[in-house]
Amino acid sequence: MIRTLFVDAGGVLYNNLNEETDFLQHVADKYGMHRAQFTRSVQESAPLYESGAEHVHQVFQRLVADGHGLPSGGRVDVQWLDRAYLDSVRAYEDNFRALRELREGRPDLTLVLTNNEAEHWDRLKDEAFGHFAMFDALCSSWRIRRVKPARSFFAEALRGCRATAAATLVIDDRRTVLRAASALGMPTLHVSTPDVLADRLRSAVHDARPPSPCCPSQGASSCCRVL
Known part of the structure; x- marks a missing residue:
């Protein structure tokens, strides 16, 4: 699950x-x-x-x-x-809405921002559009000092959020990132075009299966504290 x-x-x-x-x-x-x-x-x-x-x-x-x-x-x-x-910058409002609706229906989910971005520009976008507030934790590249698709990025994000690979769905538009996540046993959703998220998010969360045996979760880290 x-x-x-x-x-x-x-x-x-x-x-x-x-x-x-x-x-x-x-x-x-x-x-x-x-x-x-x-x-x-x-x-x-x-x-x-x-x-x-x-x-x-x-x-x-x-x-x-x-x-x-x-x-x-x-x-x-x-x-x-x-x-x-x-x-x-153009915000995809339908995808913001899809995440908010998913959270309402699944309040048990932990939503984590895992973005490659400069901290300064990530904060500028948040001031303009408020995406930080949708997440329980921030594990963007500037927070954990690693950049996707490095294996260490996902390892640190999983540790910091006390998550297991098999129970973590990775949502990304880059196939290289998704391949790296899949190699660690994480289910993935490829957002090839913006409309994919709103159309497939709920079913992806419900139907996701790990592609391979997952890595065990590890100890907590401070990298994912909510801002």
Whole structure:
């Protein structure tokens, strides 16, 4: 029986900004950089800010400077950057509603946010749309200092939430993430398009079966405290 949901945000609750919008192109254009090169640089550097190793503003500052979009000693306009980011965000209201309705029908479920995102931008989206409040625990990459699809990400999230793999449904839009979760014995739901979650969430929770023997749950951790 499913007792815990590990829920992604980008591609599930929101659009994927780096892949689905022109946010990075807007940044490149503002600073006169080559669009494709800058986009590749951000995607390659994303684990630095997603893991909390560096603030996202620091990463963009360095990448813009390295792309010669700034004069010596120049600074990225971080207020503009944050506005451009939020202007590109689109919340999937039907999926917010589906999670809330599931919670009403299954108050015993533990809902956990397991997102790869910069802490700063995750908080900006929460201020605008309030997704943190839907979850019992936050195990996003910046909270546990690991990035999906690393095996250690799921191991730490399971420990922190005192969950077992077989009783945890992983909801994500990326097949690489779902394969990693499945290898640990976790049932999965692939949200290939935004409408999949609202259409299949209840049945997935009801019908989910582990793909292989699960890993035993382990001791508690502080990584999943609710904010």
